[in-house]
Amino acid sequence: MTDATASPPTIPRRRLDAWPLVLVPALALVALPLVGSPTSWVTLTVAGLAMGMMIFVVASGLTLIFGLMDVLNFGHGAFIAVGAYVALSALGPLAPWLASGDPVQTVLALLTAAAVAMVVTGALGLVFERVIVRPVYGNHLKQILITMGGLIVAEQLIRVIWGADQKPMPLPAGLRGGIMLGDVAVEKFRLLAVGVGLAVFAAMTLVLNRTKLGLLIRAGVENGEMVEALGYRIRRLFVGVFVAGSALAGLGGTLWALYRETLTADIGGEVMVLVFIVIIIGGLGSVGGCFIGAILVALTANYVGYLAPKLALVSNIALMVAVLMWRPNGLWPVSKR
Amino acid sequence: MSLLSGDLPRSRILSLLLLAVLVGLAFAPFLFGGAQPINTAAKVCVFILLVASYDLLIGYSGIVSFAHTMFFGIGGYGVGLALYYGTATWPVALGGLAAALVTGVLLAFAIGLFSLRVRALFYAMITLAVASAFAVLASQLSAFTGGEDGRSFRVPDALRPGTKFLDAPLFGVDVNGRLLAYYIVFLTVLALFLLLLRIVNSPFGRVLQAIRENEFRAEALGYRVVRYRVAANCIAAALAVVAGGLNALWLRYTGPDTTLSFTIMMDILLMVVIGGMGTLYGSVLGATLFVVAQNYLQKLMGSAAQALEATPLLARLVDPDRWLLWLGVLFVLSVYFFPTGIVGRLRSGRQAR
Numbered sequence: 001m002t003d004a005t006a007s008p009p010t011i012p013r014r015r016l017d018a019w020p021l022v023l024v025p026a027l028a029l030v031a032l033p034l035v036g037s038p039t040s041w042v043t044l045t046v047a048g049l050a051m052g053m054m055i056f057v058v059a060s061g062l063t064l065i066f067g068l069m070d071v072l073n074f075g076h077g078a079f080i081a082v083g084a085y086v087a088l089s090a091l092g093p094l095a096p097w098l099a100s101g102d103p104v105q106t107v108l109a110l111l112t113a114a115a116v117a118m119v120v121t122g123a124l125g126l127v128f129e130r131v132i133v134r135p136v137y138g139n140h141l142k143q144i145l146i147t148m149g150g151l152i153v154a155e156q157l158i159r160v161i162w163g164a165d166q167k168p169m170p171l172p173a174g175l176r177g178g179i180m181l182g183d184v185a186v187e188k189f190r191l192l193a194v195g196v197g198l199a200v201f202a203a204m205t206l207v208l209n210r211t212k213l214g215l216l217i218r219a220g221v222e223n224g225e226m227v228e229a230l231g232y233r234i235r236r237l238f239v240g241v242f243v244a245g246s247a248l249a250g251l252g253g254t255l256w257a258l259y260r261e262t263l264t265a266d267i268g269g270e271v272m273v274l275v276f277i278v279i280i281i282g283g284l285g286s287v288g289g290c291f292i293g294a295i296l297v298a299l300t301a302n303y304v305g306y307l308a309p310k311l312a313l314v315s316n317i318a319l320m321v322a323v324l325m326w327r328p329n330g331l332w333p334v335s336k337r
Numbered sequence: 338m339s340l341l342s343g344d345l346p347r348s349r350i351l352s353l354l355l356l357a358v359l360v361g362l363a364f365a366p367f368l369f370g371g372a373q374p375i376n377t378a379a380k381v382c383v384f385i386l387l388v389a390s391y392d393l394l395i396g397y398s399g400i401v402s403f404a405h406t407m408f409f410g411i412g413g414y415g416v417g418l419a420l421y422y423g424t425a426t427w428p429v430a431l432g433g434l435a436a437a438l439v440t441g442v443l444l445a446f447a448i449g450l451f452s453l454r455v456r457a458l459f460y461a462m463i464t465l466a467v468a469s470a471f472a473v474l475a476s477q478l479s480a481f482t483g484g485e486d487g488r489s490f491r492v493p494d495a496l497r498p499g500t501k502f503l504d505a506p507l508f509g510v511d512v513n514g515r516l517l518a519y520y521i522v523f524l525t526v527l528a529l530f531l532l533l534l535r536i537v538n539s540p541f542g543r544v545l546q547a548i549r550e551n552e553f554r555a556e557a558l559g560y561r562v563v564r565y566r567v568a569a570n571c572i573a574a575a576l577a578v579v580a581g582g583l584n585a586l587w588l589r590y591t592g593p594d595t596t597l598s599f600t601i602m603m604d605i606l607l608m609v610v611i612g613g614m615g616t617l618y619g620s621v622l623g624a625t626l627f628v629v630a631q632n633y634l635q636k637l638m639g640s641a642a643q644a645l646e647a648t649p650l651l652a653r654l655v656d657p658d659r660w661l662l663w664l665g666v667l668f669v670l671s672v673y674f675f676p677t678g679i680v681g682r683l684r685s686g687r688q689a690r
Contacts, residue, residue: 072458144401144461149669156662160653273469276462310477317470
């Protein structure tokens with residue numbers, strides 16, 4: 001079985017469990033008659049997809065960290081907030097590029113800001129892993145408590161560094177407005193978000209499924225001790241995944257802040273609730289499940305927000321309950337722990 | 338001894354501290370004059386009950402819930418809204434509390450039955466999501482709950498400051514409705530605390546601890562793990578509802594900031610951890626220390642911030658609004674170095690000698 005020289009076609013492939021995939025179009029179709037007008041339906045759907053992508057970017061790092069390391073980082077929200085604030089600071093010097101209104105320069109400026117945010121949150125992740133998380137591997141209760149403590153401290157430090165008041169983070173002029181596709185207006189920023197989300201998903205899928213690193217990570221998720229016994233330093237993998245996950249949180253924070261157009265220090269906590277719902281729906285540790293879950297949550301939130309605004313957040317809980325009734329461990333559970 | 342259910346403090350310093358807290362709270366109106374200390378004492382009482390009931394979950398059963406403030410809030414809103422919409426009489430207040438108890442326990446039952454089958458992490462996340470949804474719901478249904486502003490309401494006549502029971506002050510203290518309200522809070526908390534002590538030292542409490550230590554083994558011994566956990570969840574929720582009701586009755590106000598906000602959940606966590614998880618005496622010390630520190634630390638930090646005005650960053654670090662930063666640091670450090678909290682420290686010190 002483990003013979004590496006065995007010809008690939010003989011390896012039994014796990015049958016693709018396609019039911020969760022059907023959920024997304026099914027949800028969208030159910031919503032169509034409820035919403036009524038097709039144009040608002042398309043607008044809502046595109047907006048939902050964009051929001052789903054942003055949530056996915058944030059949640060993917062968390063679910064990967066959980067899958068590989070069995071660490072649930074409640075402090076992930078802090079990385080989101082730090083990413084958003086760093087991007088805001090990085091956009092300051094780049095203001096001339098943004099002011100030009102030229103789409104290419106705008107996107108370049110945003111990419112630079114996002115890259116800075118990712119580097120900072122990645123570095124922070126390295127420190128966080130070493131100082132906060134490492135001493136409590138294998139102890140869930142302490143993990144929850146201590147990462148929660150880390151979240152408080154980080155949120156307060158943000159207030160110390162950037163001030164406690166709300167900060168505006170205006171969407172650059174080049175990304176304002178929308179593109180008309182027939183009757184339907186699609187905001188440019190939403191398109192950008194969808195693009196970024198798809199790119200992250202594609203990159204993650206490729207790395208996880210087509211590279212040796214990805215193979216090791218997946219093997220580590222399934223059975224870490226075995227990977228270690230085969231001579232790979234799983235600790236390094238751990239740290240790498242933690243840093244990558246934190247950097248993704250930074251990217252997600254940047255997108256989320258641009259979407260909200262205002263920044264407060266508790267932005268992280270707010271997103272975390274959505275992120276938790278998403279990774280519970282998706283199945284802890286699963287990237288694909290996280291992707292589906294994020295889209296489901298965002299679409300539901302958007303449709304319900306349009307139909308009955310007061311029920312938006314409650315609708316997510318209802319969605320989570322419904323999914324868990326169907327599959328108690330989420331759509332595509334990875335870990336058997 | 339049977340009053341304490343055989344669970345003695347087991348440390349001389351701990352006994353002295355607990356006695357000091359008990360005496361301090363029992364005679365608070367007489368020992369400390371003025372409104373501020375009595376408010377602090379009432380808050381300490383309410384939080385002792387809240388934290389002790391939370392300890393039943395986190396310390397004794399190993400369940401991490403972030404929805405404890407939700408039940409606290411249900412209690413507060415139950416009593417508060419009943420008195421706001423109804424007449425300010427005892428039956429209305431008790432009816433509100435009863436309705437809140439039923440709601441809270443049913444909700445705890447549903448959440449527990451649903452998600453306690455899976456692992457602790459799941460439960461933590463689900464409760465966090467449910468609690469935040471509840472908080473949003475409470476502030477969005479503003480026509481009913483008063484939204485962010487909350488509701489101020491009239492309490493029954495006997496609890497009003499204007500009601501005098503004795504013509505002359507007793508030991509320099511007016512015997513009025515506020516005094517009665519304080520003693521209602523104090524005695525209810527005392528009774529429920531002793532009840533909780535009884536619960537955790539009963540066979541039921543032992544099973545909870547067994548499940549915390551090794552769920553698999555407890556199951557193998559024939560205990561239905563889910564049933565015990567759901568029961569613990571419901572008991573803790575019911576006590577939190579009562580704490581919320583008492584809090585509302587004392588404050589004559591109920592609103593999201595005093596009951597549902599996530600800050601309060603953090604406070605509860607800090608109190609449990611600092612006091613010591615898995616021992617109810619820890620919640621007494623944790624709550625007392627925390628509430629007192631909350632009131633006085635901020636003043637201390639204010640003066641420190643003024644002294645450091647020359648160095649802007651340092652001054653901002655000790656700004657009174659940033660006191661949660663220092664509590665957070667304290668929290669992380671205590672999870673690392675004193676996972677058993679103050680009580681655990683005191684007890685182990687005794688054993689070492």
